[in-house]
Amino acid sequence: MKNRLKVLRAERNWTQNDLAQALSVSRQTINAIETGKFDPSLPLAFKIAKVFQCTIEDVFSDD
Amino acid sequence: MKNRLKVLRAERNWTQNDLAQALSVSRQTINAIETGKFDPSLPLAFKIAKVFQCTIEDVFSDD
DNA sequence: TCATAATGTAAAATACACTTTACCATAGTA
DNA sequence: TACTATGGTAAAGTGTATTTTACATTATGA
Numbered sequence: 001m002k003n004r005l006k007v008l009r010a011e012r013n014w015t016q017n018d019l020a021q022a023l024s025v026s027r028q029t030i031n032a033i034e035t036g037k038f039d040p041s042l043p044l045a046f047k048i049a050k051v052f053q054c055t056i057e058d059v060f061s062d063d
Numbered sequence: 064m065k066n067r068l069k070v071l072r073a074e075r076n077w078t079q080n081d082l083a084q085a086l087s088v089s090r091q092t093i094n095a096i097e098t099g100k101f102d103p104s105l106p107l108a109f110k111i112a113k114v115f116q117c118t119i120e121d122v123f124s125d126d
Numbered sequence: 127t128c129a130t131a132a133t134g135t136a137a138a139a140t141a142c143a144c145t146t147t148a149c150c151a152t153a154g155t156a
Numbered sequence: 157t158a159c160t161a162t163g164g165t166a167a168a169g170t171g172t173a174t175t176t177t178a179c180a181t182t183a184t185g186a
Contacts, residue, residue, distance in 0.1 A: 001106055015162060026145055031164065039105045043064055046125050055127060056119045059182080062109045078132060089175055094134065102172055105140080 001039045003060045005030070008052045022051050064102045066123045068093070071115045085114050 006041045009019055014032070020027040025044065033040055039060075040048065072082055079097070084091040088114065096103055102123075103111065112119045 001109070015124070017162080028146085028165085029144055032144085035164070039071075041143060042102045042105055042108050042123065043125075045105050046123075050125075056105075056108075060105060060109075062113075063105070080132080092174055095174085098134070104173065
């Protein structure tokens, strides 16, 4: 799975910490997702799409 | 998270086992998702949307 | 009625998602 | 120089997703 978190974050000038707080997760979770260490759970993926006001498919893609 | 797996499956006349095999997961995984015991991983959610030829948002929803 | 298909469920094991704490590197700024 | 912000990473712990095996229940069909 690929994701566009870093770009979407940059477009909004958000730090990893900003995003983490908006999602109520730790900064390490954001970092791990961005650096491809693991994929978020489905509920977290929904939250991520919501804060970026787009669909899950806009953020994540099947490799 | 809610999901429409059971309905989508019924529309196609697929058993839980049919779907499990199409996704290369166990039948128990399909059953557990349908009965709300847990949510699929994000990669599996993508696979599910793909076999039903729709988006993740068409299959799953928050709440 | 009997046999079988489909579904629900449970326990133990493994893999993965996520947290907390903590440290290191880099870049920018006082 | 020293300080601060940002990002990368690591270890240990907790919780969840998924597998395998196995058994029970319900529906269906011969």
